[in-house]
Amino acid sequence: MSINFNKAFGIHETALNLRAKRAEVLANNMANADTPDFKARDIDFSKALLMAQSQTSDSNSLNRTHDKHIDSMSGTEMTDLLYRIPVQPDTGDGNSVDVQVEQAKFAENAMQYQTTLRFLNGKIKGLLLAIKGE
Amino acid sequence: MSLFNIFNISGSGMSAQSVRLNTTASNIANADSISSSENETYKARHPVFQAVLQGVSQQNQVGSGVNVLGIVESQAEAIARYQPDNPLADEKGFVYAPNINLVEEMANMISASRSYQSNVEVANMTKHLLNKTLTLGQ
Numbered sequence: 001m002s003i004n005f006n007k008a009f010g011i012h013e014t015a016l017n018l019r020a021k022r023a024e025v026l027a028n029n030m031a032n033a034d035t036p037d038f039k040a041r042d043i044d045f046s047k048a049l050l051m052a053q054s055q056t057s058d059s060n061s062l063n064r065t066h067d068k069h070i071d072s073m074s075g076t077e078m079t080d081l082l083y084r085i086p087v088q089p090d091t092g093d094g095n096s097v098d099v100q101v102e103q104a105k106f107a108e109n110a111m112q113y114q115t116t117l118r119f120l121n122g123k124i125k126g127l128l129l130a131i132k133g134e
Numbered sequence: 135m136s137l138f139n140i141f142n143i144s145g146s147g148m149s150a151q152s153v154r155l156n157t158t159a160s161n162i163a164n165a166d167s168i169s170s171s172e173n174e175t176y177k178a179r180h181p182v183f184q185a186v187l188q189g190v191s192q193q194n195q196v197g198s199g200v201n202v203l204g205i206v207e208s209q210a211e212a213i214a215r216y217q218p219d220n221p222l223a224d225e226k227g228f229v230y231a232p233n234i235n236l237v238e239e240m241a242n243m244i245s246a247s248r249s250y251q252s253n254v255e256v257a258n259m260t261k262h263l264l265n266k267t268l269t270l271g272q
Contacts, residue, residue: 020136023263027140027256028185028197031147033249034154035183035200099252110259117266124271 146199
């Protein structure tokens, strides 16, 4: 069948989840802008997307048959959290958050989130058109 | 859903920064509170922040906001002033004023309010994104 709901959204569904996760990481950086010894973190988006895609396309995922089995991590949880390379060597208290940089990244990520939403909206509109057949 | 978690994160940031604003206000208000002995003198207070961590493995620990670990009192010695006419003066004629650096406190206040604002921005933007997500496909 050519119209398949699982395939309809394609890469955008994973991308949206990853964008939401990245927003969370960046928000955490900004909340800890004044915490001593806190290091700013971020996600390598393209790498994470590749990883999440290979995860979701794998059909042979593991089933948990016992309570004590460790949950195999789902696509978006597998992503590596990296540390951001600070622009200056030391701020005096071991904190590597640059609020301006984080704000810019957060705004960028929010725009990309909305772009993904726009793509998803387009897909949904297309499906609706196909269903109605008008 | 992780976008909802952002409200907790920036909320904890806002609450931590408001604790910092509170201590700054208290320090500035008491900058001229003199007393008759060094031990009774007001000491400048500052909060200590700590990142809250959550997650299974070390590598992928996603933080979940900031926590105020406690408030420490400054160890700076009180300034002794020779004011024998003051009713609070001790037998040698000294009163003790807290060693509060007003300039430092003002800078601290500006930093705290800026940080508070950026947390508010984050919460607002997240609200906007969630609203957009809710109207998906309409």
